[in-house]
Amino acid sequence: GAGVSQSPRYKVAKRGQDVALRCDPISGHVSLFWYQQALGQGPEFLTYFQNEAQLDKSGLPSDRFFAERPEGSVSTLKIQRTQQEDSAVYLCASSFVLETQYFGPGTRLLVL
């Protein structure tokens, strides 16, 4: 079946602009994760959902970052008042309960 999809694939934002990144997980996957990957680094955990419940948001770098999954399927990561240090690839992953995580292609965000 279809894998994890993310949109947009690329986003250029002016500093101070709000952005919204979308993730469509694999159908039936209960768990959904967001990671941030800076250039030259491995992915770093941001937040975790089980169905619609956000069970861990300890990795969100500031209160400008907000994630939601209102119906337990599609998720949106929102970044308010973007800063240059927010430039990174944002990865979404999903899994059936807590099994292997399957990653999407990522959204590459560039903040100018």
Add this chain to the structure above:
Amino acid sequence: AQSVSQHNHHVILSEAASLELGCNYSYGGTVNLFWYVQYPGQHLQLLLKYFSGDPLVKGIKGFEAEFIKSKFSFNLRKPSVQWSDTAEYFCAVNSGGSNYKLTFGKGTLLTVNP
């Protein structure tokens, strides 16, 4: 907090050479270990994983990894690499009460010359 170290930032090999990429983690409890690969222009894909049982794990495309608990290591190996193995390889771990949260190493870029 757990951490993952990948010793090599960039490895360059010729086709048919043997490969070993190092991975060490810092966590004393029960761990789940993973190797992910990212081919140029593609998304992260699972190569292999270890949850329990036989510490020698075989994955896709001829890759294998050995979990050595006493050394906190999970090195990736392949006896004979191909040009198509050119990619970035990430070791990851999750453990204990946070057994959903993957902690990744910084990755190793493998370049295989034909």
